Amino acid sequence: MRVVIGEDSALFREGLARLLADAGHEIVGKAADATALVATVHAQRPDLAIIDIRMPPDHTDDGARAARQLRDCHPDLGIVLLSQHLETRHSVELVTRGHFGYLLKDRVFDVDDFLDAIRRVAAGGSALDPEAVAALITRRRDDPLAALTSREREVLALMAEGRTNKGIARRLWLTDRTVETHVSSIMAKLGLADTDEDHRRVLAVLAWLGQQAPG
Amino acid sequence: MSGPRRVALATCLVTGVVLAVTVVLAVRAPVAGALINLGIALSVAPASAVLGLVIARRRPRNVVGPLLGLVGLTTALNAGRDVAWWYLAERHPDELPSLNWLAALADQSAVWIFVAVALLLLYFPDGRVPGPRWRWIPPTLIVCAALDHIGTSFDPMEFRAPLQHIPRPWAPLPVPLQAVGLAVFVLELVLVLVCAASLIVRFRRSDEMRRAQIKWLALAGMAIPLYPLACLVEILLWGRPLWVSAAIGLAGLIGIPVATAVAMLRHDLYDIDKALAATVTYGLVSATLVGIYAVTSVIGGVLLGRESTVAAAVATAVCAVALSPLRTRLQRGVDRRLYPIRRAALAAVDALSRDARSGDTRPEQLESTLRTALRDPGLRVGFQVPGTEGYVDVAGGRVDPAGAVPVELGGREIGVIRPGSTGVRPELLRQVGGAAATLVEVVRLRLEVAQALREVESSRARLVQAGYSERRKLERDLHDGAQQRLASLGMAFRLAQRHLDDGSVDVNAVLDQGVAELGTALAELRRIAHGLRPGRLDDGLGPALTELVRTVPIKIDLDVRTDQLPDDVATTAYYVVSEALANAVKHATAGRIALSVSRSDGQLLISVSDDGRGGAALSHRSSIADRVAALGGTLRVHSPLGAGTMVEAVLPCAS
Secondary structure (H helix, E strand, O other): OEEEEEOOOHHHHHHHHHHHHHOOOEEEEEEOOHHHHHHHHHHHOOOEEEEEOOOOOOOOOHHHHHHHHHHHHOOOOEEEEEEOOOOOOOHHHHHOOOOEEEEEHHHHHOHHHHHHHHHHHHOOOEEEOHHHHHHHHHOOOOOHHHHOOHHHHHHHHHHHHOOOHHHHHHHHOOOHHHHHHHHHHHHHHHOOOOOOOHHHHHHHHHHHHHHHOOO | OOHHHHHHHHHHHHHHHHHHHHHHHHHHOOOHHHHHHHHHHHHHHHHHHHHHHHHHHHOOOOOHHHHHHHHHHHHHHHHHHHHHHHHHHHHOHHHHHHHHHHHHHHOOOOHHHHHHHHHHHHHOOOOOOOOHHHOOHHHHHHHHHHHHHHHHOOOOOOOOOOOOOOOOOOOOOOHHHHHHHHHHHHHHHHHHHHHHHHHHHHHHHOOHHHHHHHHHHHHHHOHHHHHHHHHHHHHHHHOOOOHHHHHHHHHHHHHHHHHHHHHHHHOOOOOHHHHHHHHHHHHHHHHHHHHHHHHHHHHHHHHHOOOOHHHHHHHHHHHHHHHHHHHHHHHHHHHHHHOOHHHHHHHHHHHHHHHHHHOOOOHHHHHHHHHHHOOOOOOEEEEOOOOOOOEEOOOOOEEOOOOOEEEEEOOEEEEEEEOOOOOOOHHHHHHHHHHOHHHHHHHHHHHHHHHHHHHHHHHHHHHHHHHHHHHHHHHHHHHHHHHHHHHHHHHHHHHHHHOOOOOOOOHHHHHHHHHHHHHHHHHHHHHHHHHHOOHHHHHOHHHHHHHHHHOOOOEEEEEEEOOOOOHHHHHHHHHHHHHHHHHHHHHHOOOEEEEEEEEEOOEEEEEEEEOOOOOOOOOOOOHHHHHHHHOOOEEEEEOOOOOOEEEEEEEEOOO
């Protein structure tokens, strides 16, 4: 697929480009700041944009703001935000709208997982970093999640990361049917409508987690 | 119960009874003459009687209390007598002729009011006559008054209203006796005046307290000479006494008991001089205005015809225009005589000190107090805050000491008072400054504390801020440097790993490049760590400075003589030197720098001086100044233009 990279550190940008090219993706543009990134995406119409949250000109959350802007113009563009540190301010809201991923930069080292995540996002699905999910799931007190068994909790976390039933089954060494049972049990306990469509279900879970998250 | 107190109580009770009877009679025969007398009785007698009792309770051995009560009683009796005549004239007119003997006897009973007032003046304020030679006056006065009273009963003149139609009961006295009666009357008058004059004699001999007491009485007593004067003026101008004289008379009648009570009990409560001056001023203003009005309306009446409203309007307008300048002029004149500005200012300073001590006001009010007291709205008070130069006001604004008078305490100059107009004499300011010195000292110390507190607060805020920005910078450095380098290294290894099997990777080259990258990342981390705290400081301040000096491209004479120092002192010293050197290199265009660090008397002395162009100012807001201040040290920058810069820091360091 056609990818644009927005990343100000040349070292990381080039490394990432080589990795993606090696995996068979086409790098159609590289930008070192938010403004150039938006222009490049407008010009190239890629399938996916991989964006560092912190970029010039402000070195704060320029990347996230650019992502929001791009999302408004290109509803079907896949966007993956990369961040050095965990921050859920932007991620949850964007993730719930689909075609979106939020990952820590370290995830790039798990090359296969990373490539899988960007493929999912480009196809309209979601990818949320396990640490972000953990923060969403643990950061609460009067906990409806307490009703879940530990296995259901694991399944919920993987769902929130954006994985399909099949992906979850593979991860946990379970059969697809078992995962389905867990999923419908979770949905019932959280009071969410179950659906067969994987990524719709993920969005429901994320939206629910996002609403529950304090602050 | 003491004698005077018993008398005062009895007087008070009798006065109450007389007043009660008077009220009943006046209510049953409410004619104008009765009501006027009732009004006078009620406005004077109760106050005198009650205040007399109060004074007698507080000063049980002093006859002033009963004498004041006596003034009330005589006034009440006199008014009651007239009300009774009006009542009889209204209700039982037939009985009046048969009571003409009583009318004759009581005709001149008003004389006793004068006797009471005269005795009050004579015995005021200590309850004794001014001296042994005055002892014969009270009995003589009473005998004279009694003779006068009896003598006037034979007066052939027609009775006053409402008895004007009643015939006199007795034939007039033979001429020789009349002559004696006149002599007695004159003697009586002289004695009353002598009693009043006794106050002047007392005033001359007295201390400040007695004088203040006497002044209080004089304040009310002014009505006594003013009343006949005002009556006379009004009779001359309009043919009969009008409201001005009535007001003065009433003010005197009410004022005397009140003033007596204040003088006896609380003479220190108010500033009598000020009250006296104000009363005199307004009395004179009123008198002059009445005069102007009278003259203007007489002239207007001649020109425009009598009863002309235009004339009245013109007279009113002239008075209105004259009021303000007249008041100012007269006040100045009166104040000069009665209430000198010096005394006013000293009294104001005293009052401020007292109120400040009791916490009722803040000593910072000094400037506005002096402005009012010295009548100089442009006056400024400047305070010399310890540790600073020049003078500031309480808001921290500069006060230019040019033309000002210094305020000194213990030989040190602690402030200045600068007049806003030339009318205030420097000698006066010096006196006022002397009186206000403690206040000035208090204010300047308070200013110093407030300023130090502000300094500490802003310094603390800056330290916190500096800490935050250091962290931000550190995070940025790590993020942009080592982190990115390590992340890209990870990706490179992953990439190589994916192609290990197809043999397209030169493992040796990949590893070489990886190690080189790791080396660079390590160097970056080391640089950052050094920024956190110079590593060489572990070996001591000397070696760390030697290394620092090596990085500076200017010749430096290094003289460091210290042994082991506490860690915070060494670190702060290092940064002081580091910043001073950086400034010298950047701004001073110096050719040579002398750096010395030495330790003596539990202090570390750091001095960095260059031969550059000077004119530098190390901001008090700098982080170095804050670091030094945080250790309780001091930082000085001496940098005259063209003569180099010297930075000196003193850090306390107990060994």
